[in-house]
Amino acid sequence: MADDNNFDVIVIGAGPGGYVAAIRAAQLGLRTACVESRETLGGTCLNVGCIPSKALLHASELYEEAHSGALAKWGVKTSGLELDLDAMHGSRLEAVGGLTKGVEFLFKKNKVTWLKGHAKFTAKDAIDVAGTAYRAKNFVIATGSSVMPLPGVEVDHDRIVDSTSALELKRVPKTMVVIGGGVIGLELGSVWRRLGAEVTVVEFLDQILPGMDGDVRKEAQKILKKQGFAFRTSTRVTGARAGKNGVTLTLEPAAGGAAETIEADTVLVSIGRKPNTDGLDLDKAGLATNKRGQIEVDHDFRTSVPGIYAIGDVVPGPMLAHKAEDEGIAVAEILAGQIGIVNHDVIPSVVYTMPEIAGVGLTEEDAKAAGHEVKVGKFPMLGNSRAKTNKEGEGFVKVIADARSDRVLGTWIIASVAGTMIAECALAMEFGATSEDIAYTCHAHPTHSEAVKEAAMAVTGKPIHI
Numbered sequence: 387m388a389d390d391n392n393f394d395v396i397v398i399g400a401g402p403g404g405y406v407a408a409i410r411a412a413q414l415g416l417r418t419a420c421v422e423s424r425e426t427l428g429g430t431c432l433n434v435g436c437i438p439s440k441a442l443l444h445a446s447e448l449y450e451e452a453h454s455g456a457l458a459k460w461g462v463k464t465s466g467l468e469l470d471l472d473a474m475h476g477s478r479l480e481a482v483g484g485l486t487k488g489v490e491f492l493f494k495k496n497k498v499t500w501l502k503g504h505a506k507f508t509a510k511d512a513i514d515v516a517g518t519a520y521r522a523k524n525f526v527i528a529t530g531s532s533v534m535p536l537p538g539v540e541v542d543h544d545r546i547v548d549s550t551s552a553l554e555l556k557r558v559p560k561t562m563v564v565i566g567g568g569v570i571g572l573e574l575g576s577v578w579r580r581l582g583a584e585v586t587v588v589e590f591l592d593q594i595l596p597g598m599d600g601d602v603r604k605e606a607q608k609i610l611k612k613q614g615f616a617f618r619t620s621t622r623v624t625g626a627r628a629g630k631n632g633v634t635l636t637l638e639p640a641a642g643g644a645a646e647t648i649e650a651d652t653v654l655v656s657i658g659r660k661p662n663t664d665g666l667d668l669d670k671a672g673l674a675t676n677k678r679g680q681i682e683v684d685h686d687f688r689t690s691v692p693g694i695y696a697i698g699d700v701v702p703g704p705m706l707a708h709k710a711e712d713e714g715i716a717v718a719e720i721l722a723g724q725i726g727i728v729n730h731d732v733i734p735s736v737v738y739t740m741p742e743i744a745g746v747g748l749t750e751e752d753a754k755a756a757g758h759e760v761k762v763g764k765f766p767m768l769g770n771s772r773a774k775t776n777k778e779g780e781g782f783v784k785v786i787a788d789a790r791s792d793r794v795l796g797t798w799i800i801a802s803v804a805g806t807m808i809a810e811c812a813l814a815m816e817f818g819a820t821s822e823d824i825a826y827t828c829h830a831h832p833t834h835s836e837a838v839k840e841a842a843m844a845v846t847g848k849p850i851h852i
Contacts (some may be wrong), residue, residue, distance in 0.1 A: 391518065391519060391520045391521065392417075392520070392521050392522070393417050393418060393419045393499070393520065393521070393522040393523075394411070394416040394417045394418065394522065394523050394524065394721075395407075395408070395411045395416050395417070395418045395419070395522055395523070395524050395525075395526065395718075395721055396418075396419045396420070396421065396501070396505075396513065396520060396522040396524075396525050396526075397411070397418065397419070397420045397421070397525075397526045397528055398420075398421045398505045398513070398525065398526065398527050398528060398529055398666070399420075399421065399422065399429065399527070399528035399529040399530055399662075399698075400420050400421075400422035400424070400427040400428065400429055400489070400500075400528075401428065401429020401430055401431055401432075401528060401529075401530040401698065401699075401707075401710065402428075402429060402431045402432075402698070402707040402708070402710045402711045402714070403528040403530070403697045403698030403699075403707075403710030403711060403713055403714040404420060404422075404429065404526070404528030404529075404530075404697075404698070404710075404714065405420060405427055405428065405429070405489050405492075405493070405714075406710075406711045406714035406715060406718075407526050407528060407697065407713075407714030407715070407717055407718045408420040408493070408498045408714075408718075409492055409493070409496050409498060410714065410715045410718035410719065411718040411721060411722065412496040412497055412498045413496055413718075414718060414719065414721075414722035414724070415722065416718075416721060416722060418497075418498050418499070419498065419499040419500070419501050419520065419522070420493070420498055420499070420500055420501065421501045421502075421503065421504075421505040421513070421515055422500060422501075422502065423502070423503055423504040426482075426483075426486040426487075426490075427486055427489040427490050427493065427500070428482075428485060428486045428489050429530050430530050430531070430532070431707045432482060432485050432486050432489070433482060433486065434549075434550040434553060435549070435707075436707055437481055437482055437485055438478045438479075438481065438482050438553050439549075439553060439570075439573055439574060439577070439738070440738060441477055441478040441481045441482075442474065442478055442553060442577045443573060443576065443577055443738050443740075445474045445477060445478075446474075446576070446577045446578075446580035446581055447580065447740055449469060449474075449580060449581060450580040450581075452464050452467055453467050453469075456777075459777065469558070469581060469582075471556070471557070471558065471581075475554070478553065501515045501516075501518075501520065502515075502516065503515040503516030504516070504665065505666065506665070506666060506667040506670075507666060507667045507668060507670045507671035507673075508667070508670055509670060509671065510671045510672050510691050510692075510693065510694065511523075511525075511693060513525070522693075523693065524693050524694070524695065524721050525671075525693065525694045525695065526687075526695045526696070526697060526714075526717055526718075526721075527663075527666070527681060527689075527694065527695070527696040527697075527700055528696070528697050528698050528700070528710065528714065529661075529662040529663065529666065529698075529699075529700055530661075530662050530698060530699045530700070530710075531659040531660055531661050531662055531699035531700070531705050532659060532660060532662055533548040533549055533550070533655070533656075533659060533660075534657050534658040534659055534660045535655075536565060536623065536655050536657050538623070538624055538625040538626065538636075539565070539623060539625065539626040539653070539655055540626070540628075541655055542628055544628070545628040545629075545632065545633050545651075545652060545653065546626055546628050546633055546652075546653045546655065547652060547653070547654050547655070548654070548655050548656070549570050549574060549654070549656055552574045552578075552654050552656075553574070555578070555652065558578060558581045558582045558583055559578065559583045559650070559651035559652035560582075560583065560584065560651050561583065561584045561585075561586070561632075561649070561650045561651045561652070562575065562578050562579075562583045562584070562585045562586070562650060562651065562652045562653070562654060563585075563586050563587075563588060563633070563635055563648065563650040563652075563653045563654070564585060564586070564587045564588070564653075564654045564656060565588050565623050565653065565654065565655050565656060565657060566587075566588075566589065566655070566656040566657040566658070567587045567588075567589030567591070567593075567594030567595065567596075567617070567619070568594075568595065568596065568656065568657075568658065569595070569735075569737045570656045571587060571654060571656035572587070572594065572595070572610065572737060572739055573737065573738050573739060574654060574656065575587060575615065575654065576610075576739050576740065578652075579613070579614055579615065583651075583652075584614070584616070585614070585615055585616070586615075586616040586617070586618060586648075586650070587615060587616070587617050587618065588618045588621050588623055588635075588637065589617065589618070589619045589620075589621065590620070590621065590622050590640050591619065591620070591640075592619050592620045593607065593619060594606065594607050594610075594617065594619070595607075595737065595743070597749075598735075598743070598745055598749065598798070599745060599749040599750055599751070599784065599786075599796070599798040600749065600750065600751055601750070601764075601782075601784060601798070602743060602745065602784070602798045602800060605781065605782070605800055606737075606739075606743050606800060609741065609780050609781070609800070610739065618637065620639060620640045620641065621637050621638070621639060621640055622637065622638055622639070622640050623635055623636070623637055624636045624637070624638055624645065626653055628653075631651075632649055632650055632651045632652075633649070633650050633651070633652070633653045634647050634648075634649055635647060635648050635649075635650065635653060659699065659705050660678075660679055661675075661678070661679045661680050661681070661699055661700040661701075662699070662700065663675050663679050663680070663681060663700055664679075668681075671691055671694060672690070672691045673689055673690065673691050673694065674690075676702075678702075680700060680701055680702050681696040681700050681701055682701070682702070683695070683696050683697075683701050686717075686720050686726070687701070687713060687716070687717045687720065695717050695720075695721070697710060697713035697714055697717050698710030698713060698714070701713075703730060703733075704733060704735065706733060706735060708733070708734070709728070709730075709733050712728045713728050716728045729816060731747065731815075732746060732747060732812050732815045732816050733746070734746040734808045734809070734811075734812045736804065736805040736808065738805065740802065741767075741778065741780050741781045741800050741801050741802045741804065742799075742800070742801065742802065742803065742804035742805045743799070743800050743804055744798070744799045744804035744805050744807065744808035745796065745797065745798040745799070745808065746796065746797055746808055746811050746812045746815060747786070747794070747795055747796030747797060747811075747815055748786060748795045748796040749786075749796060749798070750762060750784075750786050750796070752796075753786055753788075753795045753796060758788050758789070758795060759788070759789040759790065760786055760787065760788065760789055760795065761786075761787050761788075761789045761792075761821070761845050761846070762784060762785070762786050762787075762845065763784070763785045763787070763821060763841045763842060763843065763844030763845035763846075763849070764782050764783065764784045764785075764841055764844060765782060765783050765837050765840040765841040765843075765844055765849050765851075765852065766779075766781070766782045766837075766852065767779050767780060767781045767782060767783070767800070767801050767802075767834070767837055768780075769837070769840070769849070769851045769852040770832075770834060770836055770837040770840075770851070771831070771832040771836070771851075772832040772833050772834050772836070773801065773802065773834055773837070775832065776802070778801070778802040778834075780800065780801075781799070781800030781801045781802075781804070782799070782800055782801075782837075782841075783797070783798075783799050783801070783807070783837045783838050783840070783841035784797065784798045784799070784841060785797050785811075785821055785824070785838070785841045785842050785844070785845050786798075787820065787821040787845045787846075791820070792820035792821050792822055792845070792846065793818060793819070793820055794811070794814055794815050794819055794820065794821055794824070794842075795815075796815075797811035797815075797838070797841075799811075799837075799838075801834055801837065802834070803834050806834075807834055807835050807837075807838060810824075810835060810838055811824075811838060821842040821843075821845035821846055822842070822845075822846055823842075824838060824839060824842035825839060825842040825843040825845070825846065825847075827839065840852070
């Protein structure tokens with residue numbers, strides 16, 4: 387095999403975990419290649435996930451603010467407003483194009499070789515990409531995840547869409563049913579609701595946002611309902627039939643009971659994601675997946691086969707781009723003989739609705755289940771001067787601390803900029819901070835982040851502004 391086809395590291399997949407791992411490995415002096423079958427780099431996140439959805443979320447927020455008359459409260463009067471959906475999609479594609487080209491530039495800058503095509507293992511130290519054989523001392527599997535199908539509901543990308551085709555609707559549906567009350571469903575449901583759709587969320591569980599803090603789940607549903615969302619919780623979808631004029635959905639209670647049908651112009655299937663491990667011919671490398679299709683790894687991302695590592699959505703843990711990125715950096719440093727570390731107990735999560743919803747660490751329920759005696763401090767955004775001035779008073783900050791040590795175990799936020807505010811809480815937890823540490827840290831005034839300080843003050847004493 388030619389030397390050009392031999393590498394120190396071959397990363398399979400150029401999503402947030404894969405491209406970051408490849409760049410970091412190259413920076414550390416390893417001869418690195420990255421396999422990607424898409425025409426552009428960046429994986430699901432940059433192409434059809436995080437980035438385009440945030441572009442539409444932002445655009446739809448601007449539209450709703452102008453269209454609803456909310457700007458008039460600020461003395462900005464508008465008339466003759468109309469929606470140009472094609473232009474909105476154009477801005478989305480512009481954002482995607484700029485960022486994916488940026489990753490391609492970084493590959494060239496750091497001398498990462500892009501192997502274009504689909505990778506299949508032919509041995510534990512070799513792969514085939516588009517008919518060409520390549521070898522490496524080490525492989526990193528970072529192939530990400532894809533949409534989880536729902537039995538009885540066939541996605542046609544027209545009337546029945548998934549999270550990818552929901553970004554590309556050519557018209558605003560009059561009615562939309564979102565199957566699944568998780569992060570992606572609520573975000574994309576928010577986009578189309580702001581643009582004029584009547585949105586109903588059908589969730590199998592008794593509350594939306596599974597895995598998040600109980601107070602947050604209740605408050606989020608209350609806020610979204612006030613915005614116009616309708617919710618059908620404790621309900622399962624058993625079938626969907628697309629017709630010329632819409633979709634007929636069959637529902638029944640999650641606990642069992644009589645079925646009913648509802649109609650919608652468009653249905654979004656958003657019940658989760660599954661790891662992309664099919665088609666890699668893992669068996670030829672001596673690898674197997676668990677029952678969920680994931681690749682099991684140890685603390686250093688090693689699989690059961692020496693020389694093969696895995697990160698991101700293909701391994702157990704939350705399917706989050708920033709988790710994959712941190713794992714990408716860590717695995718590259720490990721391969722270069724350094725120490726690579728990811729603290730999986732401090733991985734923030736964010737829902738980009740308006741207001742945003744964010745959390746890091748344990749929920750109050752999980753902290754108690756783990757045996758902690760807890761103290762909780764809450765502070766409403768209505769008591770925060772910047773939020774109140776901006777007419778963004780919905781939500782709160784909740785700090786959960788161990789009652790004995792005062793160490794912060796988790797923080798949960800509903801606020802317009804919760805995704806930014808949560809970074810402070812993650813950093814505090816990474817350094818083992820107590821609620822008192824946060825409470826006695828000076829925060830700039832007036833900022834939304836003062837609510838974090840006040841919530842921390844509420845854990846051991848009393849907040850000032852409520």
